[in-house]
Amino acid sequence: MRIALLGGTGDIGEGLALRFARDTDHELLIGSRDPEKAREAVSEYEADLEHRGVDATLKGFVNEMAADRADIVVLSVPPYHVGDTVEAVADRLDEDTILVTPAVGMKGDADGLHYHPPGVGSVSELVANRAPDGVPVVGAYHNLAAGKLADLDVTFDLDTLVVGDDADAKKLVRDLSNEIEGLRALDAGPLANAAEVESVTPLVINIAKYNDDMHDVGVKWV
Amino acid sequence: MRIALLGGTGDIGEGLALRFARDTDHELLIGSRDPEKAREAVSEYEADLEHRGVDATLKGFVNEMAADRADIVVLSVPPYHVGDTVEAVADRLDEDTILVTPAVGMKGDADGLHYHPPGVGSVSELVANRAPDGVPVVGAYHNLAAGKLADLDVTFDLDTLVVGDDADAKKLVRDLSNEIEGLRALDAGPLANAAEVESVTPLVINIAKYNDDMHDVGVKWV
Numbered sequence: 525m526r527i528a529l530l531g532g533t534g535d536i537g538e539g540l541a542l543r544f545a546r547d548t549d550h551e552l553l554i555g556s557r558d559p560e561k562a563r564e565a566v567s568e569y570e571a572d573l574e575h576r577g578v579d580a581t582l583k584g585f586v587n588e589m590a591a592d593r594a595d596i597v598v599l600s601v602p603p604y605h606v607g608d609t610v611e612a613v614a615d616r617l618d619e620d621t622i623l624v625t626p627a628v629g630m631k632g633d634a635d636g637l638h639y640h641p642p643g644v645g646s647v648s649e650l651v652a653n654r655a656p657d658g659v660p661v662v663g664a665y666h667n668l669a670a671g672k673l674a675d676l677d678v679t680f681d682l683d684t685l686v687v688g689d690d691a692d693a694k695k696l697v698r699d700l701s702n703e704i705e706g707l708r709a710l711d712a713g714p715l716a717n718a719a720e721v722e723s724v725t726p727l728v729i730n731i732a733k734y735n736d737d738m739h740d741v742g743v744k745w746v
Numbered sequence: 747m748r749i750a751l752l753g754g755t756g757d758i759g760e761g762l763a764l765r766f767a768r769d770t771d772h773e774l775l776i777g778s779r780d781p782e783k784a785r786e787a788v789s790e791y792e793a794d795l796e797h798r799g800v801d802a803t804l805k806g807f808v809n810e811m812a813a814d815r816a817d818i819v820v821l822s823v824p825p826y827h828v829g830d831t832v833e834a835v836a837d838r839l840d841e842d843t844i845l846v847t848p849a850v851g852m853k854g855d856a857d858g859l860h861y862h863p864p865g866v867g868s869v870s871e872l873v874a875n876r877a878p879d880g881v882p883v884v885g886a887y888h889n890l891a892a893g894k895l896a897d898l899d900v901t902f903d904l905d906t907l908v909v910g911d912d913a914d915a916k917k918l919v920r921d922l923s924n925e926i927e928g929l930r931a932l933d934a935g936p937l938a939n940a941a942e943v944e945s946v947t948p949l950v951i952n953i954a955k956y957n958d959d960m961h962d963v964g965v966k967w968v
Contacts, residue, residue: 636936717858
């Protein structure tokens with residue numbers, strides 16, 4: 525399977541790239557608005573992996589080309605770029621490409637971070653509205669701490685919640701996610717249930733803020 | 747310490763009553779709008795506890811009297827009764843009584859349950875607005891599955907998130923909660939952070955709905 529990580533030079537993209545590269549045999553395409561930046565990230569990720577004895581080949585592209593070549597396109601971009609990024613790659617997507625959205629809208633104040641979804645209810649639903657008809661949209665990876673994810677020295681036992689209206693696409697993303705060591709992908713239902721999933725992201729950041737030794741905390745549903 | 751569980755005949759009240767009775771030495775006051783119903787619940791809980799070799803004495807009262815006698819008043823009532831219940835007991839509360847709110851506003855549809863907070867942002871903040879001035883309000887116990895909590899055969903390892911603006915009151919509720927076996931109380935910050943805590947409740951119910959063998963699922967922040 526070919527997985528494109530758009531915005532794959534950013535924090536969550538880096539973690540997914542490294543974990544997928546280490547734990548699976550899938551082909552990884554790192555996307556960026558700047559192809560040079562994508563290629564630099566690829567060199568950096570390959571060096572990290574090689575240092576750990578993992579011989580992985582990643583490829584760097586401008587987002588549009590990464591999306592064009594992929595079976596799975598992960599929108600690992602900040603929430604305020606999600607809409608633009610979907611539009612930029614829209615004509616590279618079709619019914620056989622699954623669009624995966626991990627972004628969460630948040631706003632912060634002195635108390636902590638708060639869930640701040642777009643008017644449509646959640647970023648996942650915003651992506652579904654912006655995606656071309658027929659392209660399946662799946663929400664996943666919202667609540668993973670980027671620092672922990674990108675540090676391959678960290679062995680974790682975490683859950684990610686997956687939402688989507690296309691059962692086959694959702695199952696494929698769950699199966700794919702379960703290939704990452706220590707990650708369990710659970711079903712949280714249709715896209716209409718995305719808001720409650722996304723709002724866990726500011727919550728984990730608040731928990732990290734208010735408790736000792738809980739930096740980069742994640743979640744396990746038990 | 748004297749703990750009043752208003753609406754203590756209901757699901758979350760039952761679980762807290764049984765767990766506090768089994769695991770702590772605090773005095774438990776079961777409150778209900780109908781004192782006879784409170785006394786019936788007490789008999790039932792005592793029988794359950796005696797059956798397990800726990801010799802505990804609980805007391806049943808109408809909500810107002812339970813609140814009047816307590817150091818900690820837990821509003822274990824459905825969300826649509828929270829405002830009324832606070833008003834009913836308001837003149838029994840003072841600065842030395844901590845008001846604890848576990849209720850969550852939700853609405854359901856075919857997809858699952860969704861977080862549906864009151865206009866003020868969260869049930870916890872609604873309680874703070876309705877409580878008499880000076881009475882500390884703490885949110886806790888939102889995300890505990892009632893069935894698991896009330897079944898003393900179940901040994902669990904779960905977290906509860908505690909929010910509040912009064913640091914001493916919050917610490918006291920955390921310490922108290924940590925006395926329940928298998929429960930860890932984490933700080934999620936001020937009441938302004940309650941919405942993200944409360945919205946985990948519909949989420950755990952959705953996870954239970956969409957995954958096998960996850961009935962009565964809870965959460966662990968790891």
